[in-house]
Amino acid sequence: MPSIRKPLCDSRVYSSFQLPNGMRAIVASESDKSVAAAAALCVLAGSIHEPKDIPGLAHLCEHMLLHGTLQPWGTTFSEHIKAHAGQHNAVTTMLQTCFAFEIQSDHLDAALRLFCRFFLSPTFCQSHQHQELKAIDAEHRMNAQSDFRRQWAVLLQDANPRHQYHWASGCSKSLLQGAAALKCDLHQAMEKFHESTYKASRMALAVVGPQPVEKLEAWVRACFSAVPSAPLQVSSTALTGDQVSGCEPAFLQEDFCGQVFIVPLKDLHQLKLSWKIPWQVASWKSKPTAYVSYLVGQEGPGSLLAALKARSLAQNLSIACFDYHGVLSTLELTVDLVNTHEQTILEVGKLAFAFISMLRSLGVQKWVLEEYTHLQQLNYNFQFDTSTYNLVQDLACNLHYYPVEEVLAADSLLYEQDLQASLEILKGMTVENTRLTVLCKGLESLCSSLEPWYEARFLKFQSIKRSWKESWKEIELSSWSALVQQEGLHPESYASAERSTRGCLFLLALLRVVLGKGCGLGAPRHVLCKCVEQALRAETFEARMAGAMYKLDMADHCFLLQFLGFRDKMVLLVSSMLCSMNRISGEVFLQAKAQQELDYGTVVIILFLL
Incomplete structure (x- = not known):
């Protein structure tokens, strides 16, 4: 074998x-x-x-x-x-x-x-x-x-x-x-x-x-x-993905698209933009959704999230390809909004579709795929070891989808760079093909439908609100200035990896940032901790993507920052974080305070349910 x-x-x-x-x-x-x-x-x-x-x-x-x-x-x-x-x-x-x-x-x-x-x-x-x-x-x-x-x-x-x-x-x-x-x-x-x-x-x-x-x-x-x-x-072959149910798709396009309001159990303010795409597990070598996921999910300067946060529209953003149980795949962009007002949703949609339009007009950039390939190989080779219990489950499941020699690596590595397949994904991410979902407890009075099994309250419209749809379709390609630039914190000195242990390749640095007793900061320290996390987020995103990490804790009268990463870029990472900590604005503080209040509310709800 x-x-x-x-x-x-x-x-x-x-x-x-x-x-x-x-x-x-x-x-x-x-x-x-x-x-x-x-x-x-x-x-x-x-x-x-x-x-x-x-x-x-x-x-x-x-x-x-x-x-x-x-x-x-x-x-x-x-x-x-x-x-x-x-x-x-x-x-x-x-x-x-x-x-x-x-x-x-x-x-x-x-x-x-x-x-x-x-x-x-x-x-x-x-x-x-x-x-x-x-x-x-x-x-x-x-x-x-x-x-x-x-x-x-x-x-x-x-x-x-x-x-x-x-x-x-x-x-x-x-x-x-x-x-x-x-x-x-x-x-x-x-x-x-x-x-x-x-x-x-x-x-x-x-x-x-x-x-x-x-x-x-x-x-x-x-x-x-x-x-x-x-x-x-008797045939023992089990059909998977697009083969299930023959030529019938899991969702008809006209039924998948539209606008959905859902009342969540948690205190969420979320906007989801979803697109139905071909089953992606079959394309495990080229991973066509990786390109757009990598760029839209960026958090540094020039990213979609940076623009949303600069306009006080959102706090977090994520994008992922979901394989729904081996039957179909969707690409989903999730935005944690500051509120679910109509104007907020309109502005977030404008920025999202402007960014996607910019990516589509520029075409697939080969250097981005090369960078992604490099990072995935790096993270795969030096990933934290999984438990044997999780490992056997991954191995047994992956044997059904991938060649045996790739059962460990197929989910992680990019084997082929298929620029055309990546471009086809971008071409499909249009307003017309979008399923828009808004989750907010404040929508309860509007949601008259009841899902029969979990009794989730929702309301489905066959089309996205006309004013939103028309505004988003009119977005000009010039709405975004430039593509996210190539990263500067990717490690270079790990060529001796095969001859070295993981511990020799990584460097741990401890940094104490003292808060004087008379500094006049009356906010709880955990709120200040969130301020630092918010301030560091954009500047350190590329470091996290390149395998560098940090941990932020509070000790008596100080922050405790711990850094872990490849030694040749450690100085750049520490320098970037120190500069960011000197630029904590009042707006960042208000965002951190709101997030902490939301966390408190979620904890109270969970305790009540228990």
């Missing part, structure tokens, strides 16, 4: 192979013998494969497989894991279900022998079904407190009814009523779903432990080779 590309700081030994039944596996020998061992199995059997009329069936199957399977030994899997300082969990998404556990390394062999029983011969003891329905209801109540989940549920109200994409977290109501509507037995429907999807050829396994890879592979072969595979005449 091909060798696996890994970060320079990763000392593990990896090996990959495929079992005779079609199951793919990867094992890794951990050099640190004190680290816990872990394993994960990911199967391409998710909610997209269940009947839409019984939402949550895949989730129920996950629960019943774990808790309804009787073990031939005196102890259950859960008891064995807990007895040896471990943990275990399973997660069902739209496309896949992932089972994982962590345990003391000297008990890994026994844990694998118990773990494999779930996939060799699950019993689905029907007497456990009522208990698992109650557990799913408990999860449902918890999910109902998540604003992200509530936004997703509102988005699903506009899904194409001819596509398999649907709300599928499930609860006892959706499961029992769905089965009753189809006039079928819920338990039998769940077993039928399992029989059609839980096949070895749709499974990927990852195991990490201190044992040699040869021993780990032998354990895997002994435990999982007998997992049933699909009959030759």
Whole structure:
């Protein structure tokens, strides 16, 4: 099997192979013998494969497989894991279900022998079904407190009814009523779903432990080779991304676009601009959304966020490509507004579309992609090591989407620079293609619609408000002066990385900035701390992108700043931050004060809910 590309700081030994039944596996020998061992199995059997009329069936199957399977030994899997300082969990998404556990390394062999029983011969003891329905209801109540989940549920109200994409977290109501509507037995429907999807050829396994890879592979072969595979005449291929539901898209363009008001649980003032794009996981080598995400997400001088903050319109900004459970992708720009007044939304939209128009008119700049490629390679090679528990889950899931040699790196690295694909993303980010979402508690009186599962209040308009839309479409390309400049804090002296340890490459500097007792600053120190963070944000963004970090704390009568980064640029970073700290304006103080008040309000709400 091909060798696996890994970060320079990763000392593990990896090996990959495929079992005779079609199951793919990867094992890794951990050099640190004190680290816990872990394993994960990911199967391409998710909610997209269940009947839409019984939402949550895949989730129920996950629960019943774990808790309804009787073990031939005196102890259950859960008891064995807990007895040896471990943990275990399973997660069902739209496309896949992932089972994982962590345990003391000297008990890994026994844990694998118990773990494999779930996939060799699950019993689905029907007497456990009522208990698992109650557990799913408990999860449902918890999910109902998540604003992200509530936004997703509102988005699903506009899904194409001819596509398999649907709300599928499930609860006892959706499961029992769905089965009753189809006039079928819920338990039998769940077993039928399992029989059609839980096949070895749709499974990927990852195991990490201190044992040699040869021993780990032998354990895997002994435990999982007998997992049933699909009959030759039955296809075992699971469709992903744009292939799901054939030629039907998850959202019709006219249904996706428009204007949505949502009442959140938290005290949010957010504006989201979203664009529907082709499923991006298939383009993992070129990552077409990376270019616009990198530039729009900048925080330094000349950036969109700097312009918004200079006009006191927003406090934070982020942009990201969301892969919705292997079914579709969206590009979403989220702005934390100072308020949700109509004029504020209008002005933020003007700046956002002016910036996007500028990027589109300039065309894709090759130096930007080269810089991004350089930074991603740097961050990948010297990333902080992840826990074995998270690592096995990433490995098992990634085996379904990427070549085995790239399962560690595919999410991070830019392998190819596809300028045309990046430009196509920019061309699609027009006002006409936009879904605009405003989240604010003050919208409650306007939001007359109720999402059925989480009871989120919302209001959907088929089109963005005409005055906003017309104003944004008239934005001139000259509205923005210049593209963000090339960064100056990227490290250059790390050529000896392969021969050095991480500690030798980084330098830690401590700086105390004394606040005299008679300085006259009556504000609480944590507000002053936020002032410094706000003042440093723009100037240090490029440093953070280049792997340099800082931590800000308050001690008696002083700020404590800690710097971590590559040594050749440390002086520039410290100098930049000191200059910024001397320019804390009254406007910055008011912004920090407002943010602290918002934080206090959120804490009070959380305590009240608890």
